[in-house]
Amino acid sequence: MDNPAPRTxxxxxxxxxxxxxxxxxxxxxxxxxxxxxxxxxxxxxxPVRVLGDAVWLVHVGNKGAAWGLGADHPGTKLFLxxxxxxxxxxxxxxxxxxxxxxxxxxxxxxxxxxxxLGNVVDRVARDHVVDFVxxxxxxxxxGSRRWPAFNVADACICxxxxxxxxxxxxxxxxxxxxxxxxxxxxxxxxxxxxx
Numbered sequence: 001m002d003n004p005a006p007r008t009x010x011x012x013x014x015x016x017x018x019x020x021x022x023x024x025x026x027x028x029x030x031x032x033x034x035x036x037x038x039x040x041x042x043x044x045x046x047p048v049r050v051l052g053d054a055v056w057l058v059h060v061g062n063k064g065a066a067w068g069l070g071a072d073h074p075g076t077k078l079f080l081x082x083x084x085x086x087x088x089x090x091x092x093x094x095x096x097x098x099x100x101x102x103x104x105x106x107x108x109x110x111x112x113x114x115x116x117l118g119n120v121v122d123r124v125a126r127d128h129v130v131d132f133v134x135x136x137x138x139x140x141x142x143g144s145r146r147w148p149a150f151n152v153a154d155a156c157i158c159x160x161x162x163x164x165x166x167x168x169x170x171x172x173x174x175x176x177x178x179x180x181x182x183x184x185x186x187x188x189x190x191x192x193x194x195x
């Protein structure tokens with residue numbers, strides 16, 4: 001029988017690594033790039049160009065959800081912290097199902113949980129989420145050539161969810177193949193009298 005302890009340990013270590021990477025990178029940004037820094041010549045400092053004009057390091061605060069949605073509403077912080085904690089509780093209570101039925105689930109959910117915790121820590125400790133990766137697109141998307149600034153936690157959440165769906169798709173495909181093989185074998189094993 002498969003031992004669940006290593007998978008749960010992997011989940012925990014991945015979540016911890018994601019949380020620490022997120023908080024360390026935010027600490028480095030807060031310590032080295034003045035707030036707010038987003039556009040050249042506007043704000044307290046200048047963006048740090050990492051890959052020419054493609055990727056900049058900035059220092060902005062997001063009080064809202066993704067892309068700053070709801071930032072001006074007074075109840076946003078409480079709602080987002082509560083929502084994140086509710087989702088984390090759901091993942092915790094369903095962890096056996098999520099982590100043990102799906103190969104790779106521990107990696108996917110470790111990234112998701114670590115990222116979610118990273119942004120919750122920011123909302124509670126700083127009153128906003130520190131965003132610092134600013135990507136400039138070679139094409140226009142929704143009226144802009146800039147992707148909204150994000151952080152390591154956001155990346156971990158997105159990658160974790162994408163991995164979960166990729167692993168789920170792979171698991172579903174393998175399950176369907178096994179069922180089809182068993183169905184084909186089952187009808188081939190039966191004789192004409194059995195039909």
